[in-house]
Amino acid sequence: MSEYLLEMKDIVKQFDGVRALDGIDIKIRAGECLGLCGENGAGKSTLMKILSGVYPHGTWEGEIKWDGRPLVAQSVRDTEAAGIVIIHQELMLVPELSVAENIFMGHELTLPGGRMNYPAMYRRAEELMRELNMPDINVALPVMQYGGGHQQLVEIAKALNKKARLLILDEPSASLTASEIAILLDIVRDLKSKGVACIYISHKLDEVAAVCDTISVIRDGRHIATTPMQSLNVEQIITQMVGREITAMYPTREHEIGETIFEARHITCHDADNPKRKRVDDVSFSVRRGEILGIAGLVGAGRTELVSALFGCYRGRHEGEVWINGVRADTGTPLKSIRLGLCMVPEDRKQHGIVPDLNVGQNITLTVLKNFSRRTRIDAEAELKTVQDEIARMRLKTASPFLPITGLSGGNQQKAVLAKMLLARPKVLILDEPTRGVDVGAKAEIYRLIADLARQGVAVIMVSSELAEVLGVSDRVLVIGEGKLRGDFVNRDLTQEMVLAAAINQPSHHRATAA
Ligand SMILES: Nc1ncnc2c1ncn2[C@@H]1O[C@H](COP(=O)(O)OP(=O)(O)OP(=O)(O)O)[C@@H](O)[C@H]1O
Ligand SMILES: [Mg+2]
DSSP states (O other), rough: OOOOOOEEEEEEOOOTEEEEEEEEEEEEOOEEEEEOOOOTSSHHHHHHHHHTTOOTTTTTEEEETTEEEEEOOOOOOOOOHHHHHHHOOOOOTTTSBHHHHHHTTSOBOOOOOBBBBBBHHHHHHHHHHHTTTTOOOOTSBGGGGHHHHHEEEEEEHHHHHOSSSSEEESSSSTTTTTHHHHHHHHHHHHHHHOOOEEEOOOOOOHHHHHHHHHEEEEETEEEEEEEHHHGGHHHHHHHHHSOOOOOOOOOOOOOOSEEEEEEEEEEEOOOOOTTEEEEEEEEEEEETTOEEEEEEOOOTTHHHHHHHHHHHSSSSSSEEEEEEEEEEEEOHHHHHHHTTEEEEEEEEEIIOOTTTSSSSHHTTGGGGGGEEETTTTTHHEEEHHHHHHHHHHHTTOOOOOBGGGGGGGHHHHHHHHHHHHHTTTOOOOEEEEETTTOHHHHHHHHHHHHHHHTTTEEEEEESSOOHHHHHHSSSSEEETTEEEEEEEEEESSOOOHHHHHHHHHOOOOOOOOOO
């Protein structure tokens, strides 16, 4: 018997001649949790897709040993049969199917005769929901009724339901709140104690440090180091990841704040499927020129619904008024909003951010195509120049602007969406979770970009679940709880505790001074 449950040796993977992985080795023992760290595009997801059979044997080079024997898998089915289960970075749920049906997809419980055994599946799904501390989820409802955070937990439940010997978690916590993350980490610890091995991928390095025994860092498809966590700290992981030290995460925020340019008045959003339920309840606020307004709150508090309604992409019925520069504005559709100078980078980049059929460049210039039209044709050269400038400015990692956008790593897709919206030259820019899935180096770049925009007079509205980020970047912080405005704070001596207290509705006296 081998000491290791899994050994991956000298793995090489090429895409169209580009080496995404260039000779990677990793090893894991039963009951061990390996943290796989690296910048956006380093090759983490690719390596995990090889391990889980998404890329079948033969489409890459190298060797995988499982339990001391060569693993030759043609599909995910084969690796699942061996006990390797992956939770992908992008959600893989079928929105129209129920929570329970999603959990059991491909592994349905049946009655003698072959009919679905719904009662048994519901019972087991409910049990899993309790384990994940989500007893209120109705497992018979379509999964699309629930927000991103809950969907992620359903994805985790689906994986837990398959008896894994090795569980791969690729960015499992990107859309989870702090308390949900705590539950997830406890589950990982519990699995470890039962001898299950885990590979944990996250750009939130404090999580990695909390739960992993060993850290493997990869950079540009190469293995940099494998180190026991006990002889590392978070700063050292970052240095290994980026090959340089990152000193200032948040820019010093010196920018002038001018007059009010954006107002949301009495915004109310009704649940798309249950109009009696209010997702957002009479929220009003204003933002000034050059101001960065952070919007904090727990997942499900109604923040995404609020900003979607402002931008004109909320699915359900909603009321209220948007005023831009003192004029009532019709922001009924995203196109109308963009024309008025109101842009948004949405939370869910897979559904609303990228156009999967277009290449990287086409995605970036989507909203400004008219800038390149010369009577009857498109000035392809000018367009390409713009695209290349944006790729350089965002340090977007892509082999070529003509690559399909879906070929980019998660974090680089996010940068492309951001570049697209910046090109539209917004007066007011809404960013919904702008750094989700983005690595530390790129995060610092995005913060600097936000500060630059503010310096140029753009009003920035940033929804974020990372309190450190909200406090690091914002001039003012709104707190939303259960659809209502629970606090409006000037970000001076403001603490995470104060924001959290407001989010869960404890009285606080640190109110913003009137604008
Ligand atoms: N299907 C594909 N076609 C072409 N190139 C690809 C494809 N999938 C990945 N790549 C390239 O392989 C490299 C590694 O991507 P990968 O998704 O593994 O990165 P990652 O480390 O998971 O990054 P992130 O932290 O952003 O999720 C990137 O340069 C990416 O553009
Ligand atoms: Mg990835």
